[in-house]
Amino acid sequence: MSELTPLHAIGEFALINRLKKKVHTAQASTVLGIGDDAAILAPAAGQEVVVTTDLLVEGIHFDLSFCPLRHLGYKAVAVNVSDVAAMNATPTQIVVGLAAPSRFTVEAVEELYEGMRLACEAYGVDLVGGDTTSSRAGLVIAVTALGQVAAGQAVRRSGGQPTDILCVSGDLGGAYLGLQVLEREKQVFLADPEAQPELDNYEYVVQRQLRPEARLDIIHELRELGVTPTSMIDISDGLASEVMHLCAASGTGARLFSEFIPMANPTLEAAAEFNLDPITCALNGGEDYELLFTIPVADHAKIKNHPDITVIGHLTEQSDAVNLIAKGGQAVPLQAQGWTAF
Amino acid sequence: MSELTPLHAIGEFALINRLKKKVHTAQASTVLGIGDDAAILAPAAGQEVVVTTDLLVEGIHFDLSFCPLRHLGYKAVAVNVSDVAAMNATPTQIVVGLAAPSRFTVEAVEELYEGMRLACEAYGVDLVGGDTTSSRAGLVIAVTALGQVAAGQAVRRSGGQPTDILCVSGDLGGAYLGLQVLEREKQVFLADPEAQPELDNYEYVVQRQLRPEARLDIIHELRELGVTPTSMIDISDGLASEVMHLCAASGTGARLFSEFIPMANPTLEAAAEFNLDPITCALNGGEDYELLFTIPVADHAKIKNHPDITVIGHLTEQSDAVNLIAKGGQAVPLQAQGWTAF
Numbered sequence: 001m002s003e004l005t006p007l008h009a010i011g012e013f014a015l016i017n018r019l020k021k022k023v024h025t026a027q028a029s030t031v032l033g034i035g036d037d038a039a040i041l042a043p044a045a046g047q048e049v050v051v052t053t054d055l056l057v058e059g060i061h062f063d064l065s066f067c068p069l070r071h072l073g074y075k076a077v078a079v080n081v082s083d084v085a086a087m088n089a090t091p092t093q094i095v096v097g098l099a100a101p102s103r104f105t106v107e108a109v110e111e112l113y114e115g116m117r118l119a120c121e122a123y124g125v126d127l128v129g130g131d132t133t134s135s136r137a138g139l140v141i142a143v144t145a146l147g148q149v150a151a152g153q154a155v156r157r158s159g160g161q162p163t164d165i166l167c168v169s170g171d172l173g174g175a176y177l178g179l180q181v182l183e184r185e186k187q188v189f190l191a192d193p194e195a196q197p198e199l200d201n202y203e204y205v206v207q208r209q210l211r212p213e214a215r216l217d218i219i220h221e222l223r224e225l226g227v228t229p230t231s232m233i234d235i236s237d238g239l240a241s242e243v244m245h246l247c248a249a250s251g252t253g254a255r256l257f258s259e260f261i262p263m264a265n266p267t268l269e270a271a272a273e274f275n276l277d278p279i280t281c282a283l284n285g286g287e288d289y290e291l292l293f294t295i296p297v298a299d300h301a302k303i304k305n306h307p308d309i310t311v312i313g314h315l316t317e318q319s320d321a322v323n324l325i326a327k328g329g330q331a332v333p334l335q336a337q338g339w340t341a342f
Numbered sequence: 343m344s345e346l347t348p349l350h351a352i353g354e355f356a357l358i359n360r361l362k363k364k365v366h367t368a369q370a371s372t373v374l375g376i377g378d379d380a381a382i383l384a385p386a387a388g389q390e391v392v393v394t395t396d397l398l399v400e401g402i403h404f405d406l407s408f409c410p411l412r413h414l415g416y417k418a419v420a421v422n423v424s425d426v427a428a429m430n431a432t433p434t435q436i437v438v439g440l441a442a443p444s445r446f447t448v449e450a451v452e453e454l455y456e457g458m459r460l461a462c463e464a465y466g467v468d469l470v471g472g473d474t475t476s477s478r479a480g481l482v483i484a485v486t487a488l489g490q491v492a493a494g495q496a497v498r499r500s501g502g503q504p505t506d507i508l509c510v511s512g513d514l515g516g517a518y519l520g521l522q523v524l525e526r527e528k529q530v531f532l533a534d535p536e537a538q539p540e541l542d543n544y545e546y547v548v549q550r551q552l553r554p555e556a557r558l559d560i561i562h563e564l565r566e567l568g569v570t571p572t573s574m575i576d577i578s579d580g581l582a583s584e585v586m587h588l589c590a591a592s593g594t595g596a597r598l599f600s601e602f603i604p605m606a607n608p609t610l611e612a613a614a615e616f617n618l619d620p621i622t623c624a625l626n627g628g629e630d631y632e633l634l635f636t637i638p639v640a641d642h643a644k645i646k647n648h649p650d651i652t653v654i655g656h657l658t659e660q661s662d663a664v665n666l667i668a669k670g671g672q673a674v675p676l677q678a679q680g681w682t683a684f
Contacts, residue, residue: 031390032498035591037428037576038394038489040496043385048373052380052471053486055439059478086379097397097439097484129394136401137479142439144395144486147380154382156374234379249377 058138073115160250176285178209400480415457439484502592518627520551
């Protein structure tokens with residue numbers, strides 16, 4: 001049996017020293033990482049810096065009864081990298097604030113950081129600083145990500161033009177159905193702690209929930225295809241809410257075709273099993289971390305054969321509002337249910 | 343009677359819109375502030391970027407029963423600006439993560455942001471982004487601050503040389519005694535809710551605790567005096583712990599003279615009343631947010647008449663260890679009690 005070390009037994013400085021040993025910096029722009037009052041970065045000449053921050057709060061964003069700490073660490077980084085990617089930027093550094101209950105062990109915190117380290121490696125990001133402290137209640141993870149983009153090349157939500165094509169990466173709705181599966185298994189477990197979780201048939205949707213990937217690959221591929229989106233946003237709160245944000249910022253309406261919304265087979269199967277409308281899951285489920293972006297009609301030919309980009313509609317004049325077009329052609333004004341944090 | 347709005351009544355997006363209206367950006371390097379997936383910054387040519395993050399957690403770092411929200415907002419910004427200053431950098435932007443219990447009202451969150459806005463104004467910093475979410479337990483504030491410094495001019499903890507003079511700004515121990523006063527008044531109030539708090543005689547120490555200032559002024563003045571510290575750290579955990587950090591990073595020892603440690607009269611009076619050794623309060627109390635730095639002996643003449651900089655000792659060879667020299671000349675090896683977060 002391995003022995004576990006409670007956090008209070010080693011204290012903050014010793015914990016930081018333990019975590020620091022596993023962190024290595026690789027970015028050219030990292031001058032100084034962990035260990036001083038602040039990290040020092042030297043952005044490359046001609047680059048702008050983007051910065052974004054996200055909080056993950058226990059009991060709100062994750063449930064430790066079914067969320068492995070390593071996946072949680074990975075996700076905390078990925079969701080911030082996703083925001084950087086949505087600016088058309090390349091992530092470079094993160095800083096991490098962690099408030100952990102003293103019931104946590106050093107080994108648990110190390111497992112969380114191992115997930116962050118794996119994500120940093122996957123996305124080519126340096127962990128350059130942070131803050132660790134105690135929490136009277138649950139675990140809180142605050143990640144701030146920095147990225148770089150050539151000056152003037154950042155893509156905002158506001159650049160969409162009427163007639164632009166509306167595209168989405170990957171497929172939607174999976175993360176929400178993964179959450180339904182995990183919550184059902186939790187109830188089964190609570191009723192009968194001897195029960196084994198039945199997750200084998202839900203691998204895809206569970207992974208979409210527990211370990212989403214930021215679509216940095218799409219950013220790189222669009223660059224290779226010579227396509228710069230006119231506007232972009234990442235899908236964290238559900239497609240409906242993100243389309244509404246993008247249209248509000250761009251001063252446009254949109255027509256979104258429900259039959260074009262990309263859904264993976266395991267997502268459709270899980271939706272059927274849970275008696276949920278898959279389109280609703282995609283529109284309002286959230287946490288898919290795919291990219292929603294617009295491109296000029298003239299660029300359509302460049303992306304139409306991309307296996308992981310789907311055209312789901314187009315922008316319109318603002319006066320046309322944001323409409324979901326059902327299979328029969330009927331237009332329904334879109335309601336952003338989104339995910340309300342309070 | 344004014345009506346208060348519970349957070350859940352307006353939701354996250356409406357809250358962000360309300361907060362956003364009061365935020366204006368002024369920094370030349372802020373290209374895009376709140377409202378997109380990330381903020382966009384354009385650091386000036388030849389500048390490096392510093393980044394630091396700090397969490398403030400209810401029940402650990404602050405007690406809402408005696409900490410006004412406006413002061414708390416101010417402090418959350420100031421403690422991060424203090425870290426930027428400790429790198430010899432000028433703060434430029436912050437992003438703010440906020441997890442608030444749903445018992446909070448919109449007005450309470452606005453009061454917190456008003457404090458942050460005042461601090462941003464005082465330090466010339468733009469609030470460029472953030473994340474707001476719910477919390478099952480207490481309030482958590484995660485601030486990340488960015489700053490700029492001419493390439494190569496950042497001051498690290500590690501640059502101290504044996505024989506360098508050890509200096510501190512302002513005075514120490516006040517914040518800790520302010521906390522003692524506030525906690526005593528809280529106990530009085532809990533025992534008798536009719537009792538009025540008696541804080542009039544403790545204005546100085548209470549303010550040191552509730553609304554510390556980052557010593558950005560010292561950074562500017564040192565520049566005007568033509569002095570670049572060889573090493574620097576801000577005093578958040580107590581002088582003892584910070585001297586130990588600085589010496590460990592610089593590979594030196596130090597001699598610290600207890601009679602030179604600057605203490606304000608109200609701090610000395612409060613210490614006497616609480617039967618506390620004032621030197622212990624300065625060494626281990628923490629939260630003073632003054633700057634501890636080293637300069638070459640040759641620069642001593644430049645700072646010796648500065649009313650707010652005190653020479654408290656000097657660095658030595660590492661083999662001499664870190665010693666506190668008592669009034670009688672007796673050397674006592676310093677113990678970093680610091681503040682243990684767990």
